[in-house]
Amino acid sequence: MVAPAILLLLAFFFTPVMLTGVFAFTDMSTSTGIGRGSYVVTPTTLRRLGDRGLGADDAEAISAASYAVDEAGLAAARDAGTDAAFLADIEERLTGETFETARDFELALRDLPSAPRSPRALKSAADLFGQSLVNHRFETRDELAEALAAHAPDVAEEMREALTDDAYTGAVFTTENFTRLATQPETGRLIANTALYVGATLSLFNVGLGLFLALVLFYMPKPVTGLFSTLWLLPRITPVVLYTIMWKWFTWEDGFLPILAEQLGLPAFNYMKGSVVTAWMTMISLNGFIGASFGLILFSGALRAIPLQQLWASEVDGASRLQQIRRVILPQLRWPILFVTSYQTLSLLSSYEHIWLTTNGGPGRTTTVWALEAFKTALSNYSGNLEYGLGAAMALVLVVVGLALSILYLRLFRFGDLVGRPRIEF
Amino acid sequence: MQLHLDNFTKRFDGTAVIENLDLTVNDGEMLALLGPSGCGKSTTLLSIAGIYRADGGRILFGDRDVSNLPSQRRNVGVVFQNYALYPHMSVEENIAFPLTVGKKRPSAEEVTRRVRETAELVHIEELMARKPAQLSGGQQQRVALARAIVRRPDVLLLDEPLANLDAKLRLEMRSEIRRIQLETGITAILVTHDQVEAMSMCDRVAIMNKGEILQIDAPTQMYRAPASRFVAGFLGNPPIVFLDGQTGPAGRFEMAEGLSLPLPSRLAGMPEGQPIALGLRPEHYGAGGGASAAGRVVFVEPQGREMLFDVEAAPGIVLRSIQPVRDDVGIGDRVDWPVDTERLLAFDSEGRTL
Numbered sequence A: 001m002v003a004p005a006i007l008l009l010l011a012f013f014f015t016p017v018m019l020t021g022v023f024a025f026t027d028m029s030t031s032t033g034i035g036r037g038s039y040v041v042t043p044t045t046l047r048r049l050g051d052r053g054l055g056a057d058d059a060e061a062i063s064a065a066s067y068a069v070d071e072a073g074l075a076a077a078r079d080a081g082t083d084a085a086f087l088a089d090i091e092e093r094l095t096g097e098t099f100e101t102a103r104d105f106e107l108a109l110r111d112l113p114s115a116p117r118s119p120r121a122l123k124s125a126a127d128l129f130g131q132s133l134v135n136h137r138f139e140t141r142d143e144l145a146e147a148l149a150a151h152a153p154d155v156a157e158e159m160r161e162a163l164t165d166d167a168y169t170g171a172v173f174t175t176e177n178f179t180r181l182a183t184q185p186e187t188g189r190l191i192a193n194t195a196l197y198v199g200a201t202l203s204l205f206n207v208g209l210g211l212f213l214a215l216v217l218f219y220m221p222k223p224v225t226g227l228f229s230t231l232w233l234l235p236r237i238t239p240v241v242l243y244t245i246m247w248k249w250f251t252w253e254d255g256f257l258p259i260l261a262e263q264l265g266l267p268a269f270n271y272m273k274g275s276v277v278t279a280w281m282t283m284i285s286l287n288g289f290i291g292a293s294f295g296l297i298l299f300s301g302a303l304r305a306i307p308l309q310q311l312w313a314s315e316v317d318g319a320s321r322l323q324q325i326r327r328v329i330l331p332q333l334r335w336p337i338l339f340v341t342s343y344q345t346l347s348l349l350s351s352y353e354h355i356w357l358t359t360n361g362g363p364g365r366t367t368t369v370w371a372l373e374a375f376k377t378a379l380s381n382y383s384g385n386l387e388y389g390l391g392a393a394m395a396l397v398l399v400v401v402g403l404a405l406s407i408l409y410l411r412l413f414r415f416g417d418l419v420g421r422p423r424i425e426f
Numbered sequence B: 001m002q003l004h005l006d007n008f009t010k011r012f013d014g015t016a017v018i019e020n021l022d023l024t025v026n027d028g029e030m031l032a033l034l035g036p037s038g039c040g041k042s043t044t045l046l047s048i049a050g051i052y053r054a055d056g057g058r059i060l061f062g063d064r065d066v067s068n069l070p071s072q073r074r075n076v077g078v079v080f081q082n083y084a085l086y087p088h089m090s091v092e093e094n095i096a097f098p099l100t101v102g103k104k105r106p107s108a109e110e111v112t113r114r115v116r117e118t119a120e121l122v123h124i125e126e127l128m129a130r131k132p133a134q135l136s137g138g139q140q141q142r143v144a145l146a147r148a149i150v151r152r153p154d155v156l157l158l159d160e161p162l163a164n165l166d167a168k169l170r171l172e173m174r175s176e177i178r179r180i181q182l183e184t185g186i187t188a189i190l191v192t193h194d195q196v197e198a199m200s201m202c203d204r205v206a207i208m209n210k211g212e213i214l215q216i217d218a219p220t221q222m223y224r225a226p227a228s229r230f231v232a233g234f235l236g237n238p239p240i241v242f243l244d245g246q247t248g249p250a251g252r253f254e255m256a257e258g259l260s261l262p263l264p265s266r267l268a269g270m271p272e273g274q275p276i277a278l279g280l281r282p283e284h285y286g287a288g289g290g291a292s293a294a295g296r297v298v299f300v301e302p303q304g305r306e307m308l309f310d311v312e313a314a315p316g317i318v319l320r321s322i323q324p325v326r327d328d329v330g331i332g333d334r335v336d337w338p339v340d341t342e343r344l345l346a347f348d349s350e351g352r353t354l
């Protein structure tokens, strides 16, 4: 029994978490790819190294092109359609020569008998023989190091090393993601949004509405209650896409709510995307109505478990309905309330699909929560550069927060006590 | 405070459980509502408490008509069979609860004082900090009683308060509840289907059957002079034996099975051939009297101080006798024991006492 359980746990929980954990410490993205990278020095690389002390002269030396008349250059010139006579001259007279600067090479070219007269044609022909490290793709580290040593021997050894490291295009291990999360101002807003989303949905709907409905049903005549509680299950059993589309219909410009509002003389617009406040209200309600049935069912069960005589006793003792609820019923619903709170906190923290399908975090990024941002960063965004590493780091933060909360809730539940001592002694 | 039910009627879904019931409980009196299961005792009690609404008639506390008041405003104390203590509150909080809800609440010191006073009255001072789950059945019972009387209710209602206790505790709580009721002087109704409980605890007993009160009397009076065959059968343990037959010649009673006894002298003038039933209590057989009945002992039940004998006096007719313990009689022995004919009860064919 234990072995399969551990295997399943490994396969479906630890492996994803481990992978997330590993990816979180890389800078893996669409541009690095997920395979092995190669070595390319780009102008960006040089600029970055400039910040780390690469002198302007050295940068110049590395990026400087040299000109060599060799097979590759001749072939490139032939392909580019350079005049055949001119090409023949170059091959005959200059093969094997190299020039340090464009100017030297151009002067040499001009001296050839069939050289074109226009300086522009001369220059473009010269360019074809140019060789530069910049933007050239080297398969291995050694190739780049060799080329650098040959091309810019004056640059300091350690600077060349640093350049080689930086030129790697594949993913590398880094704590950059966490530094970025810890420092960017966006993080603060994401946390605030997430707290607002979880807090409001939980307190207003999952616990608040659930409790309210359970109490109303408890005091209502029995025949009504069955149908009523089934109705509240609908949001949960409706497929997500259908449910969100219904909400779109409900809130768009020509939808039910705005038309109703118009009749009443209230502002009517696309509530889901039209303003920050209505977007939040839409998002919280549509998520809340799904969770309300969960609380409703749990609280209803707990209410029915309270002996009727206790309620009679409280009435005889003089307690009003409200006092009865507050002083006799609610204290006895403490565990179900705590359970719904903890369970729903965890599921709300990690849920983003309804937000993604409706407000999509908008307008702007005002309703973007942590999980949605993680999903977008890593898996779905318009810029096309998916930052797997950063996304994984965000997901890892969620996992850690979730685990911490779970442990806290288990403490609160005194879970050990509950499972530790059997009620029936053997 | 005097409690008065006037033409009280209660229906459930159209079926009348109690119809046109009249009942008066005197100020400071403790009355037992005694009857078989399902006869409407709890229904009556819960209607007095205001948990059920009367469908007809009036309920009066003194001069106050409370028929249409919700239970919150009736000022009654109720002890339920399962105690119905609030499990999340300590004993102290449970007792204080009635003082901390409702319209006029006493000050905090007053609450503490009255809770302590009540706890002392029911002897649970040292349990104040415990939760109900940490109490024994008898202790819970005391807490429930304390909670019911802390507000000095006009009426105290007890619905089978002892049903969940073991025999010894039941005996102890019986006198405790009575002591507390006497000390506080609260008018009280005790619902029970245990006749010993009803007779030992209450000033008067009301016997109920099928939603009707058959007789209200002091326990001894009711035992001695039941108004009907049902009441006679309900009171007494071991129970009375009924003998169905008819009046014969010369003031005698005769049964088809062959048993014949003289009628009590007050009935000697009855005409011959009337169908009647005699009731013979076990203590009136085998302890002296003007006539005798012979038979064979078929069963002996020692009860410690006393012994119960079943004597087959005629085929199918078993008389019961309770006597101080004796070793000289065993199963199968023939006996000829006296019958105290003057103490015989007699009923007509409708079950009315003659």
Ligand SMILES: Nc1ncnc2c1ncn2[C@@H]1O[C@H](COP(=O)(O)OP(=O)(O)OP(=O)(O)O)[C@@H](O)[C@H]1O
Pocket (backbone or CB within 6 Å): B012, B013, B017, B035, B036, B037, B038, B039, B040, B041, B042, B043, B044, B193
């Ligand atoms: N809520 C109810 N709905 C319908 N019928 C009820 C209800 N409560 C009681 N009854 C019926 O009313 C009758 C009297 O019930 P009640 O509870 O008063 O009996 P009781 O004398 O207290 O019996 P017991 O000694 O078993 O407690 C019973 O026949 C019962 O079935």
Ligand SMILES: [Mg+2]
Pocket (backbone or CB within 6 Å): B041, B042, B043
């Ligand atoms: Mg009852």
